[in-house]
Amino acid sequence: MKNEDSFLNLLPQIFYQLCLGLSLLTTAATAADEPFRPEAGKFPPLEKAHAYRGELVFVDHANRRGSIRVQGSGMFFRNDPHPFALLPYAIVRYHGAPADLRDIPLGTVMHVRAFLPPDPKTSSVPVLPVDNKKIDANHNRGTGIAPAENHVLLLEDEPSHCQREGMVWKLKEVDLKNNEGMIIATLEPKQGGDGKASEEKLTFDAATRIWRGRESLSIEELIAEGAWPAAGKKSLGNQPVLLGITWKPTPDGIFTRFHISDIWLDDISMQRAAKNQTETHKAFIRSRWMAAWIDNVEYGKFGRATVTATLFGGMDDSLYADFKKDVPALMNAVENTLKHTHGAYGPAHMASKGPIVDVTKAPGATPLGSSGIQIRFDTDLIIEGIRPGRVVRVRPTSWPQVQVPREEYLNDNLEERFPTPAIFPKY
Known part of the structure; x- marks a missing residue:
């Protein structure tokens, strides 16, 4: 009886602890969904970002912005293109590469x-x-298709996303007719999961590219090999692959069925795709300069200054390796779209020049968007745009000096950031 009384006396406390636990769980869930606004000079935590996916439908590459048809809970084809902008330190990944x-x-x-x-x-x-x-967008479009979180930290295609998350697609069955058809597949952890992954139907056609080792295969070649049937269904035995995914209008009243653009059958084929994209991006960065932001400026006399800057992340290691102590470099101010803002004859016209006097790497993990690499740069003529918190581009002089096209610099006029019809010549 005494034990029962003691237990009854504890009931209010137990109830309170349970309520407190539920309250903390609810608070944590709410905090995870809470909109987050990045601060100047700080790389925002990835875990506070809002995640969504959709079809890339418009690109304004010069201004690092575009539109995505966001997948929501309704009819995908009805969803309006949703504008987005890349943060200055945003990381874009395609085919598993920058x-x-x-x-x-x-x-x-x-x-x-x-x-x-x-x-x-x-x-x-x-x-x-x-x-x-x-907010529900109505017209059978549902919620989630126009998030206020439209400043992007990470933008990645399907194979890049799967590699980062440790996932693979497993092909269950193919149904083929006239070199097009349907594949049933599941997205699962690469190391094996609990077997509860839901099946998804994806379309393919004769334009779908199949990659194996160094080969680029067609649907006809897979049929000739006997790997796929000439017509009808065949089990694919949970074959692990990586997929490139697009969207095309579909018949039969199916509004959110995605399409396979590429199938990578093995690691070698995916690595080759990543290498090709890496080389494309390396050449691009060497011609447009590495982006960074200014941490500190120590001013001297007669225009002299020592500038400390953090290089942005997501690039190939060979690019960072070019930033070495005593290497001559140029630094120019840019706007948040990474357009150069000083000089009418290319980014080198008004850039501050001088040697890199120190290069350090922050220990441990670095936040997404940062390389963790900090350089100190001496110049005898610092320009106005190089100030703490501002974004710049930096070029070791070993990189080629080229002139960027007119739409990629502002000529010191910030009103040019967002083009109007006036950008077109009058004939």
Whole structure:
């Protein structure tokens, strides 16, 4: 009896602890969904980003922005293109390698991690109510298709996303007729899961590219080998692959069925695709300079200064290796779209020049967007745009000096950031 009384006396405390635990869980879930606005000079944590995916339908590569048809809970084809802008330190991945927006074909399904605009006054895309992702868009479109989190930290295609998350597609069955048809597949952890992955139907056609080792195969060649049937269904035995995914209008009243653009059958074929994209991006960065932001400026006399800057992340290691102590370099101010803002004859026209006097690497893990590499740069003539918190581009003099096209610099006029019809010549 005494034990029963003691237990009864503890009931209120047990109930309180349970309620407290539920409250903490609810608070944590709410905090995870809470819109996050990045601060100047700080790389935002990836875990606070809002995640969504959709079809890339428009690209303004010069201004590092575009539009995505976001997958929501309704009819995909009804969803309006949703504008997004890349943060200055955003990382873009295509085929498992660094990329620029100009590298990604329209129609590619992309995974997005994004935040609220850091500064709504200078946003290059529309600023929306912070709870916009919860609003029902009506017309059978559902919720989630126009999130206010439209400033992107991470933009990656399907194979890049799967590699980062440790996932693979497993092909269950193919159904083929006239070199096109349907594949049933599941997306599962590469190391094996609990077997509960849901099946998804994806279309393919004669334009779908199949990669194996160094080979580029067609549907006809897979049929000739006997790997796929000439017609009808065949089990593929949970074959692990990586997929490139796009979207195409589909018949039969199916509005959110995705399409396979590429199938990588093995690691070698995916590595080759990544190498090709890496080389494309390396050449691009060497011609446009490495982006960074200014941590500190120590001013001297008569225009002299020592500048400390953190290089942005997501690039190939060979690019960072070119930033060495005593290497001559140039540094020019840029706007948040990474367009050069000083000089009418290319980025080198008004750039500050001088040697890199020190290069350090931060220990441990670095936040996404940062390389963790900090350089100190001496110059005898510092320009106005190089100030703490500002974004710059830096070029070791071993990189080629080229002139960027007119749409990629501002000529010191910030009003040119967002093109108007006036950009076109009058004939």
